[in-house]
Amino acid sequence: MSSPILEMRGITKEFPGVKALSDVNLVVNRGDIHAICGENGAGKSTLMKVLSGVYPHGTYTGDIVFEGETATFANIRQSEAAGIVIIHQELALIPELSIAENIFLGNETAKRGIIDWGRANREAIDLLARVGLRENPLTPVKNLGIGKQQLVEIAKALSKEVKLLILDEPTAALNDDDSQHLLALLKGLKEKGITSIMISHKLNEIEQIADEITIIRDGKSIETLSVAAGGVDEDRIIRGMVGRDLENRFPDHTPSIGDVLFEVRDWTVMHPQDSHREVIRQANLSVRAGEIVGIAGMMGAGRTELARSIFGRSYGSRTSGSLVLEGQELHLNTVTQAIDAGIAYVSEDRKGLGLNLIDDIKTSVTAAALKKLRTGLVVDERKEVVVAEGYRKNLNIKAPSITSGVGKLSGGNQQKVVLSKWMYTDPKLLILDEPTRGIDVGAKYEIYGIIQELARSGRGVLVISSELPELLGLCDRIYTLAEGVITHEFDRSEATQESLMRYMTADARK
Template identity: 60%
Template sequence: MSDYILEMNGITKEFTGVKALTDVSFKVEKGEIHCLIGENGAGKSTLMKVLSGVYPHGTYLGDILFEGAVQSFSAIGDSVRAGIAIIYQELALFPDLTVYENIFAGNEVQRGGIVDWNRTIAEAKKMLGKVGLDVNPELRVRDLGVGKQQLVEIAKALSKNVKLLILDEPTAALNENDSENLLRLLRELKAQGITCIMISHKLKEVIAIADKATVLRDGRTICTLDAAKGEIQESIIIKNMVGREIDDIYPKRANRTFGDKILEVVDWSAYDPQLGRSVARNVNLHVRKGEIVGIAGLMGSGRTELAQSIFGNPKGYRLEGELWVDGSPAAFKHTSDAIKAGIAYVTEDRKGDGLFLIQDIKSNITAANLSGISSKGVINDNEEIKVAGRYKESMSIKAPSVEQIVGKLSGGNQQKVSLGKWLFVGPKLLILDEPTRGIDVGAKFEIYTIMNKLISEGMSIIMISSELGEVLGMSDRVYVMAEGRIKGELPIEEADQEKIMQFATQ
C-alpha cells in the first residue's frame, strides 16, 4: 500500500471561464504535517474545497485518492465519513449551544434512537482531554475565547474518527500563546497517527511545524519542499510563492524627516460603560507629519480601543483628556467629525466592519466619501467608476473590473479596497489596525510599499500590529501598550523584540 494517505492528481477547477486550479498535483504522506502555502488567490482553499466535497465530483477534472482508493465525494458528508475533516478560518460553531452540543452536532450519541445526553457529556470530556482543553463541557461556546473555540472545533473533528485534519489559517485570529498551544496540539495529534494539512500565511509557523510544504501559485503546483532536506526556509518559500526574490519584505525609506505634530493626545482615558472599566488610561501619544508610529502590545492591551476612542468614539466610551489635531484642540462627537479633521481608520476586521462584502469594489471605495462623487445629492455613476478605477490601478487590486463583488476577492485585495476606501477621503493621518492580518507575504510587501508611498507624500500613519517584525520593520517610533496604558516609547533605533515584550508584559 502507498505511503500516501492522500493523492490529488491533475486537479483542474474552473469558474465561469476562469481557471482557479490548473492540473494541480498534491500528495500527503500518512502521519505528517503538510503545509499548503501560496499568495491569496493561489488556489489553496479551492483545492481543499474540492477535496472535502464542497465542490462535488463532476465539477472538476482530475482524481482524488484517499487511502489508496479513488474517491467521488458528492458532498461534505461523504468526505467526513471517509475520515476527512476541514476546519475553516471562520469557525462553524453554534455560539448559544454548549460545548458538548457543538462537539456532537450532527453526530449525536444515541441509544435506541434517542440522544443520550449523559454519554454525550462524558464523551465530550474525553474529546476535550485529547485537545488539552480543561473547560466545563456545559459552558456555552460564546463564553469561550477564540483560542478555546478553535480547540472545540478540533475536538468536534476528533469525535468523528478523523484520519486527515485540514486547518485553514487556524492561527489567523489567535494570540501568540494560543497559536503556540495549537501548534503543540498538532504535533501531539501527529504522534497519535493523525495526518494534518495546514494552510497558513505565517511563515515562521510553517518553518516551525511542517514536515513538508507545497507551494501553489496562480492555481498551479510550483513545488513541494521537504524539512528533512533543509528546504523549508523563509527565502526559499517566498521565492516560490511570489515568483521572485524579496530580499527584505520591509521596503526601505530613503528619507526619514518629520514635520510638526499632526496629532497629540494628553492624559487621554476611555471608560467602557458596558465592560464597567477603562480601556485606555492616561495615554500620552503624538504623531508627526511624515511619520509611521507603531503601537505594539498583546491582545487585550487596549490598542484598538484607543484608536477607536480617537476616531470619533464609535463605541460610546466616556472620554477624558485632551485631543489636539494640527496644533489645535479637537473634540469629535462622531466619526464624521474625525474624517472632516483629516483622520481615517482602517479597521482590523475588514469583513465585519470595514467592507460591504456583497457590494462591488466601486461602491466600497466611495462609501466613506459619497460627496466626492456627488452633485446636489445625486451620485455621478461615471465619476464613481473613474475614482474606483484609479484606486484599482494605483493599488494593484487584482480583479476583472471595479464591478467585482468584494466578497469574492482574496484577503489581500480586500485589504487594498479597504485602504482605498479611506484614502479617498484624503486623510492627513491614517490609522491602520492590523493592516496585514490574514494576507500573504506578497500582498504584505505591496501594502508596505503603499504605506511608504503615502508617507513620502506627507501623510502620517499610526500602525497597530501584533506582528513584532512588522512593527520593527515599518515604524519610525514605537509605543507599547499593556492594560490600557502606554508602558514604553522607543525610537526605532533602540527598539527590539525583547524590549517590546518587556514593556508589553509589565
C-alpha cells in the same frame, strides 16, 4: 518513507473571471504534519475547500485520491464520512450551545431519534481529555477563550474518527501559550497516526512542526520542501512564497510630501467580545500630507481591526492611546464624529459594508455627506445629480446613468462608487482597506491613479493590502504588522517582498 494518504492531481478551480487554482498537485504522506504556505490569495484555502467537499466534485477539474481510492465528494458530509475534517479559521461553533452540544452537532448520539445526553456528556469528557481541555461539557462555548474554542473544534473532529485533519490558520488568533499547546497537541495526534494539513503564515511554527511544506503561489503549486532533508528555514520559505518579479503596472507618480498630517500614538485595542484580549498593542504610525502609507500584514494580523478602531472606534471594546490630526488630538467615539473630523474609511467588504446594493449610483455617491446637499431638512436633488454625474465622469464609472443600480456594476465600478462616496466627504485622511480586492488589472490601474491623485491634492492616504507588489508599487512608506504589533517601518527605497514578509511573520509578541 511512509505511503501517501492523499494525492491531489492537476486541481484547477475557476470562479467567474478568476482562475483560483491552476493544475495544483499535492502529496501528503500518512502520519505526517504537512504545511501549506503562500501569500494571501495564493489559493491555499480554496484547495482545502476542494478537498473537503465545500467545493463539490464537478466544480473543479483534476483528481483527489484518498487512501488509494478516487474521491468524488459532493459535500462536506461525504468527506467527513471518509475521515477528512476541516477546521476553518472562522470557527464553526454556536456560542449559546454547550461544549458537548457543539461537539456532537450534526453527529448526535441518538437512539430511535432521541439524544442520549448522558452518553454525549461522557463521551465529550473523554474527547476533551484527549485535547487537554479540562472543562465541564455543559459549559456554554461563549464562556471559553478563543484558544479553548479551537480545542473544542479539534475534539469535535476527533468525534468523527478523523484520519486527515485540516487546520486553516489555527493559531492566527491565539496567544503564545495557546499556540504552543495546540502545536504540541498536533504532535500528539501524529503519534496516534492522525495526518494533519496545516495552513499558516507563522513560519517559525511551520519550522517547528512540519514534516513537509508545499508552497502555493498565484494558484499554482511551486514546490514541496522536506524539512528532514535540511536547508529549510524562514528565508527559504519566504523565497518560495514571493519568488516573482514586481511588474510595472502602476501609473507614474512623483510624490510631493509635506508635514505630518496624522498620527497614531500608543494605540491599543481590545477584542470586542473579550475585553482582556489585545488585538492591537501600542501601535505608533504617522501619515504626512501628500503621502501614501501602506500597512502590510498577514491574515489575522489586525490590519482591519486597526483601521476600524481609528475610524470612530467602530471596532474594539476598549481602546487607549491617542489620534492626532493636523496637530490636534481627536476624541472620536462614533463614525459620524470621524467623518466630521475629516477621516474616511473604505471597507474591504464593499458589498457588505461599503454599499447598499439596492441603491443607485446617485444615492450611493452622496450617502456619507448628505448635509452638504441639504437646504433645511430637504436634500437638493438637482445638486445631488450634478455631484453624482461629476464623479461618474471623473472616475470613469462605466454605467448607463447615475440611476443605474450599484448591485449590477462590476467589482471595479462598485469600488469607484465607494471611492466617490468617501471623496465627496472631502477627507483629510483616507483609509483604504484592500482597495483593489476582486478587481481586474485594468480597473486596478485606474484606482491606483485615483489614489495617487488624492495624495497629490495634499490628503494623507493609508492603504491596507494583502498584495505585497501593490504596496511596493503604490506606497511611499510601509509599516509591517504582525499579531497586532507594528514590527517595522520601511521607506519605499528599502522595502522588498522578502523584507516585508520577514517582519509580517515575525514573532511579534515576544
